[in-house]
Amino acid sequence: MTPPQPTSLTSLLAENIEITPVQISAQTQINWDVARLDLIHPVISGNKLFKLHYNLQDYNTYPYKALVTFGGAWSNHLVATAYACQLEGIPAIGIVRGEAPQQWSHTLLQCQSYGMTLYFIPRSLYATPEAALQHLQLHTPQYFIIPEGGNNEAGTLGAAHIASHISGFTKYTHIVCAAGTGTTLRGLSHAATPTQHIIGIPVLKIPPNDQAVFQQVISTSPNLTLLFNYARGGYAKHDSDLVHFMNQFYLHYGIPTDIVYTGKAAMAVADLIRQNHFPTHSRILLFHTGGLQGNRSLPPNMLHF
Numbered sequence: 001m002t003p004p005q006p007t008s009l010t011s012l013l014a015e016n017i018e019i020t021p022v023q024i025s026a027q028t029q030i031n032w033d034v035a036r037l038d039l040i041h042p043v044i045s046g047n048k049l050f051k052l053h054y055n056l057q058d059y060n061t062y063p064y065k066a067l068v069t070f071g072g073a074w075s076n077h078l079v080a081t082a083y084a085c086q087l088e089g090i091p092a093i094g095i096v097r098g099e100a101p102q103q104w105s106h107t108l109l110q111c112q113s114y115g116m117t118l119y120f121i122p123r124s125l126y127a128t129p130e131a132a133l134q135h136l137q138l139h140t141p142q143y144f145i146i147p148e149g150g151n152n153e154a155g156t157l158g159a160a161h162i163a164s165h166i167s168g169f170t171k172y173t174h175i176v177c178a179a180g181t182g183t184t185l186r187g188l189s190h191a192a193t194p195t196q197h198i199i200g201i202p203v204l205k206i207p208p209n210d211q212a213v214f215q216q217v218i219s220t221s222p223n224l225t226l227l228f229n230y231a232r233g234g235y236a237k238h239d240s241d242l243v244h245f246m247n248q249f250y251l252h253y254g255i256p257t258d259i260v261y262t263g264k265a266a267m268a269v270a271d272l273i274r275q276n277h278f279p280t281h282s283r284i285l286l287f288h289t290g291g292l293q294g295n296r297s298l299p300p301n302m303l304h305f
């Protein structure tokens with residue numbers, strides 16, 4: 001796939017985000033829209049462009065040698081960073097958890113094709129990101145380090161910026177978004193008004209004892225609620241119900257979702273509507289945060305899109 005070449009990242013950010021209306025049932029009188037961050041760009045899709053935006057600006061404030069970040073073999077963040085850095089002429093280093101695989105994932109091959117230098121760090125040496133950096137002798141201030149998932153202040157600021165690209169953002173009563181690191185949710189909860197409900201769907205399995213801490217790390221804002229029971233077994237875990245839902249969702253509304261994040265978030269909204277979680281006349285906005293490239297990890301024909 002050769003993505004269209006935008007003139008700059010800033011030009012991508014200037015666009016308004018397309019909204020696709022979704023109607024589950026006329027009887028509920030509940031209006032459900034999807035904010036299509038997946039349509040921004042095929043590689044730097046979704047929330048990743050926003051989380052990178054201010055980080056790339058910060059990079060340019062000092063003569064760093066390279067930008068360094070982290071991810072797994074199917075990381076949307078890693079491939080978005082690789083592409084964005086190529087576009088901006090920034091040397092990029094990606095640190096990948098685990099031994100180098102015999103067969104590189106599509107994601108890693110793409111990162112490499114965008115000029116990112118990849119280092120594979122065995123899990124024994126990747127106990128913490130700091131340990132991995134130490135091992136590779138990548139020290140600040142020469143190297144600009146972005147934590148996994150773009151989870152830093154610049155990332156949060158960029159995520160908050162998403163709201164200003166949604167026309168009529170404040171008319172929505174409920175805003176739903178999948179959560180990995182929770183950076184995007186934190187940003188959205190900063191951007192929302194106190195009366196808007198922000199609902200986060202963590203896609204990692206968080207044991208009940210750790211849930212309060214997980215919430216605290218993301219945000220203690222009273223407008224944010226995390227619903228932990230839609231992770232379906234944990235990160236990147238999927239089952240036939242999820243796959244069936246994703247295929248049906250595409251069939252009815254023409255919206256492709258990904259197996260790790262947006263499929264689970266969309267399924268959560270459908271389930272919450274079914275359970276009458278939302279009051280009548282609610283206006284729900286689900287963020288489609290992109291990530292469709294991750295579906296390439298699935299066997300062919302599993303998804304009908």
Ligand SMILES: *Cc1c(COP(=O)(O)O)cnc(C)c1O
Binds near residue numbers: 290
């Ligand atoms: C990275 C990612 C997320 C999670 O974003 P966080 O800010 O880490 O919570 C959600 N959806 C998709 C598609 C992603 O790629």
